[in-house]
Amino acid sequence: MNRQKCSVCGEPSRAKLATVYWRWTWPSGDQRAYKQKYDPTCGIALFSRITKSQAGAEECVMCEESAKWPNAIYVHGWVYVPGHDQEEIELIHCEECFLKTEAVYTQGAERLADREVGGRGTPAPNPADDPWAAIGLHP
Numbered sequence: 098m099n100r101q102k103c104s105v106c107g108e109p110s111r112a113k114l115a116t117v118y119w120r121w122t123w124p125s126g127d128q129r130a131y132k133q134k135y136d137p138t139c140g141i142a143l144f145s146r147i148t149k150s151q152a153g154a155e156e157c158v159m160c161e162e163s164a165k166w167p168n169a170i171y172v173h174g175w176v177y178v179p180g181h182d183q184e185e186i187e188l189i190h191c192e193e194c195f196l197k198t199e200a201v202y203t204q205g206a207e208r209l210a211d212r213e214v215g216g217r218g219t220p221a222p223n224p225a226d227d228p229w230a231a232i233g234l235h236p
């Protein structure tokens with residue numbers, strides 16, 4: 098059987114992988130869209146950052162300084178975790194921090210044409226065997 102590989106650690110996973118579609122626009126107007134797969138270990142590390150970022154709407158998720166367009170990058174994410182509802186997120190970065198962290202969103206990723214992002218179906222839930230139960234995005 099062909100196991101899917103995690104985009105971050107590159108390991109084939111026994112568990113179902115989460116899929117995340119990212120999209121952002123550089124202040125130059127350059128639009129980027131990527132698709133990544135996460136196993137539970139790498140995904141939970143990422144999503145703990147996302148959960149933290151929901152609180153402050155206008156602060157960089159990394160340095161927590163105020164970040165506003167055009168000196169900020171708004172990273173939109175569509176998160177599909179097996180057995181959970183689709184989650185739509187926005188991560189704000191000041192430009193300086195984003196330059197340092199861009200690889201988080203592009204590592205092992207498949208680059209997409211912008212129009213391919215969003216509007217995908219949610220993977221079929223499988224609550225009986227849910228390695229993502231610890232994630233805490235949804236009860």
Ligand SMILES: [Zn+2]
Pocket residue numbers: 103104105106107108135136138139140
């Ligand atoms: Zn991994």
Ligand SMILES: [Zn+2]
Pocket residue numbers: 157158159160161162190191192193194195
């Ligand atoms: Zn910052």
